[in-house]
Amino acid sequence: MSPTAVTTPLRDYRGRFAPSPSGPLHFGSLVAAVGSFLDAKANQGKWLVRIEDIDTTRVVKNADSDILHTLQAYALNWDEPVVYQTQRLDLYQDVTQTLLKQNLIYACRCTRKQIKAIGGIYQGHCKSLNHDKTTGALRLTQQYPTTHFSDLIQGDINVNKALAVEDYLIKRSDGLFAYQLVVVIDDIDQGINRIVRGADLIEPTARQISLFKQLNSPTPEFAHLPLAVAEPGFKLSKQNYAPAISKQNPKPALISAFEFLGLPISTDLIDLNIEQLIAWGVKNFSLKQVPKVPEIQISQHPTHQAVQFTHLSK
Incomplete structure (x- = not known):
């Protein structure tokens, strides 16, 4: 497997977005959702949503439904029923x-x-x-x-x-x-063959690759997107109270996510509706365009249109 492999569409692509229901989606989680969705659809694949609620001590009441409603507001529609880890x-x-x-x-x-x-x-x-x-x-x-x-x-x-x-x-x-344990079992059970997620999970990936081998299952391809950080080493997260993205006005944050992922955005995009924006994103997305850095610093909360990004090298 090498970075050049992304030029060839993955056959029978099955990807996923797997948030934990510990709070509402913020810009960092939007980037992961959009990146995984666009890569799946650019490869004519399936995109699944899994609610990773196995750590019940961190679950916030009704956060799962809020996350799902937010994904729908951004036209990020999943292809199969949502799976909950606590039901498995x-x-x-x-x-x-x-x-x-x-x-x-x-x-x-x-x-x-x-x-x-x-x-x-x-x-x-x-x-x-x-x-x-x-x-x-x-x-x-x-x-x-x-x-x-x-x-x-x-x-x-x-x-x-x-x-x-x-x-x-x-x-x-x-x-x-x-x-x-459970993330690998879920990926095997759901037939996931490419995992697009945030770079904060690079280190656990080695362990997960080992477990795929231990369970005698094919190892998916991995693509780790840059993290959105408020300052170097300080990622946006629910734990540090990153602001929730807007469900009522999703276009600015979605366009900012496109820019974060390296898409060639223009001022014309703001005239498109949310479904048209997603279709444009699918047509123009490629993993090759994603900045090859572990972190990108954002200078203001991306529910506004004027967002400045600073790429942070490895």
Whole structure:
């Protein structure tokens, strides 16, 4: 896989946008939604929406419906029924049971504080201690460490070797399945073959590639879009109270997202309605045009038309 591969349409393309319902969509999440949607449609593919609500401690009431209404306001219409992770617990448990039968999972009693004290990377302390697997956290024995992969936007990615070989959590001590497990199971189950998302998820991608191999499934292509940041290293996010994008007046933010993604925008676009704008975006989008940087700084909130972008190099 290489960045030049984007010149050839992906056969039977299946992509997705997978927000967590922890708050309304902001400009950063709009960029991820628009980028993944345009890439899917430019490849005559399917675009799915998955609500990643597996971490129930972060779920905000009615945020899922607000997110879906926002996507509709921007004419980002999904092709199959929306999937919720909390409705798929049996699937995750079945995969976990299979891994248990293969003796690839062990219980861990180490706390975050203990792991942080030794440098932040788990060293396999509990692997031979035979803790009870019915309670507490579960870790997966890493059999396919990934230290390098090619990204369709960011190019060659090298991963910290110590992190690549780490036995990581697949079930938390509070009983919740871990994101790293469920996201891969979902992508396999839904037949996702290209994942377009934000560059904040580059590091977890190595682990996910390893799990695709562990579960004997094809690895999707990955394309990580630049993050929208208020200042270097400070991404727009729900956690830092990034403002919600407008559902009532979506055109300015959508045009700003187009510009962020490298599309050749012009002042004429403001005269198009939202459906025409999306059609224009599909016609003009290419991953090759997306800036090959991990972050782009925005100088003001992009619900306004005058938005300045500053590309931040690797």
